[in-house]
Amino acid sequence: MSDKVRDQYEAYPYPPRDPADEARRLIVGSPSSLLEINHYLFAGRRNFAQPFRALVAGGGTGDATIMLAQQLADAGGAGEVVYLDLSATSRGIAEARAEVRGLTNIRFVSGSLLELEKLGLGSFDYIDCCGVLHHLAEPEAGLAMLTDALAEDGGMGLMVYGSYGRSGVYLLQAVLRALIGERPLAEKVSFTRRLLTNLPPTNLFARNPVLRDHTGSDAELVDLLLHSQDRAYTVEEIAALLRGAGLNLISFIEPLRYEPATYLKDPVLLRQLGGVTPEDRAALAEKLAGNMKTHVFYVSKKPAADTLAWPDGPAAIPCLRVLDGAKLAKAVQRDLVLKGEFDGLPLKFPLPRLASAVLPWIDGRTSLGEIQSALQNLDPRQDWDHFKAQFDQLYQVLGGLNHLLIRYPV
Ligand SMILES: C[S@@+](CC[C@H](N)C(=O)[O-])C[C@H]1O[C@@H](n2cnc3c(N)ncnc32)[C@H](O)[C@@H]1O
Known part of the structure; x- marks a missing residue:
């Protein structure tokens, strides 16, 4: 150590x-x-x-x-x-x-x-x-x-x-080592802040839009640019x-x-x-x-x-990790498109037709079988196969975004 x-x-x-x-x-x-x-x-x-x-x-x-x-x-x-x-x-x-x-x-x-x-x-x-x-x-x-x-x-x-997302970090760490050498960390921090306001706009770190962690606090700056030992x-x-x-x-x-x-x-x-x-x-x-x-x-x-859990039958219980199903249903009901962002990259994910009807039922307690029969009571065409095909499409997006997770009764 x-x-x-x-x-x-x-x-x-x-x-x-x-x-x-x-x-x-x-x-x-x-x-x-x-x-x-x-x-x-x-x-x-x-x-x-x-x-x-x-x-x-x-x-x-x-x-x-x-x-x-x-x-x-x-x-x-x-x-x-x-x-x-x-x-x-x-x-x-x-x-x-x-x-x-x-x-x-x-x-x-x-x-x-x-x-x-x-x-x-x-x-x-x-x-x-x-x-x-x-x-x-x-x-x-x-x-x-x-x-x-x-x-x-x-x-x-x-x-x-991650190596590519940290593009510019290791070059800047090398510049800092060459420029300021060994001295107390607190001094290195103030040198680093000076350097950050002096970087040419072509500098790879300055051009990397995903690296903004250092702006919040000295601890974040030290972790990103002054660490004595890190790799990606x-x-x-x-x-x-x-x-x-x-x-x-x-x-x-x-x-x-x-x-x-x-x-x-x-x-x-x-x-x-x-x-x-x-x-x-x-x-x-x-x-x-x-x-x-x-x-x-x-x-x-x-x-x-x-x-890995899989929503493979009526006993599966879908759970939203942080989102609220009813609010999400409202937000997507007009165009059935979920808008998201991966570190500065805006993305749109199309959702299936049944999404806004299914989402309000997802509360982490109600099983897929219960959701399906509730929906079939409102519309007899929503038999299990039809419902499951729609749910699988919803799961592909929301599961793929780590929003929708599955548990089984224990
Ligand atoms: C970047 S922080 C991450 C802290 C926490 N895991 C988080 O994600 O919020 C790294 C932490 O790992 C600790 N650490 C580094 N090397 C370690 C080791 N060999 N054994 C235990 N902890 C270590 C440091 O003291 C520091 O608190």
């Missing part, structure tokens, strides 16, 4: 968070919401009221820890979250956030994920490791350590930097990293981002995609889009066929 990395996160805990904000909002995101964990890693069939052990490796100021612990507490209280980080300052902020929420299902541990075995924390059903592996001298060793701590039927949610990954490099660890890629988030047909509309070009493997499709999408500054993905020791 590098002392420089530890010193950086002691001085600039990341991301910057004020514990008092817990009184007014819960930060939710990907990976690690319980709905996602269930959908991508447990075929939608995990009962979170039963014991469930999660590790947040490199927990930082606590975003994933707090979200997971709150959702597990809401689900019935049997789950435990272990927070692990080598920065005491970050841990203090995460602990204060947990206290504001009154969460008692978190165990805070100080240490390195590279020493997991020695720490004797046991095995985990789920591991979150976001924005950490790419800061290790040997990410492969870190991932191997996490894989050893993962239960055989468990899974992980990971995030690493392409889709192919992620695939190689996972193969080396004996892990299977379950899904990138959002799945449609990693689908070249999201970006190509010309039918002649689209035909060329026939027979291209999912991994190659994802690699192609990354190169086409050019705007993926991070890669978020779920992995498992099991193949995706065993872990």
Whole structure:
């Protein structure tokens, strides 16, 4: 473990968070919401009221820890979250956030994920490791350590930097090293702010519209441009990293981002995609889009066929992760088009005819069978086959955008 990395996160805990904000909002995101964990890693069939052990490796100021612990507490209280980080300052902020929420299902541990075995924390059903592996001298060793701590039927949610979306970052880091050399971090920060206002407009970093994280705070600036150790990954490099660890890629988030047909509309070009493997499709999408500054993905020791939930029958319960079904139905009812944006790239997704009738029923409790019979009561033509064909089209879009997830009764 590098002392420089530890010193950086002691001085600039990341991301910057004020514990008092817990009184007014819960930060939710990907990976690690319980709905996602269930959908991508447990075929939608995990009962979170039963014991469930999660590790947040490199927990930082606590975003994933707090979200997971709150959702597990809401689900019935049997789950435990272990927070692990080598920065005491970050841990203090995460602990204060947990206290504001009154969460008692978190165990805070100080240490390195590279020493997991020695720490004797046991095995985990789920591991979150976001924005950490790419800061290790040997990410492969870190991932191997996490894989050893993962239960055989468990899974992980990971995030690493994306190479093409970070275009300009490593050139600017090199400029900074050459210009300002070694000096205290606080001085480096003010030099960096000077440099940022002096960049020629042709500079690759200045021209990269997706990199704006540094504008918010010094901690974000340090993380982006002054890190003593970071690297980025392409889709192919992620695939190689996972193969080396004996892990299977379950899904990138959002799945449609990693689908070249999201970006190509010309039918002649689209035909060329026939027979291209999912991994190659994802690699192609990354190169086409050019705007993926991070890669978020779920992995498992099991193949995706065993872990990914699918809306394959009337018992499936569709759940909207953050959207409200009734509001969404209203927003799309006129032209049946869902407008979205992937990091500065506006996109339009056509929805099926039945979308605005189905969406208000999606409340995370009502099954597909129940929705279908309610709709058939209003219109006898909505038999299961007709309904399911329409739902599948809706699912292709909303599932592909990671908005619509599936669970089964447990
Ligand atoms: C960029 S922050 C990400 C924090 C958090 N995962 C998130 O996404 O909000 C990286 C965190 O990883 C921690 N870290 C770096 N190397 C580590 C190691 N070997 N073991 C445990 N934590 C580590 C740092 O202290 C820092 O808090």
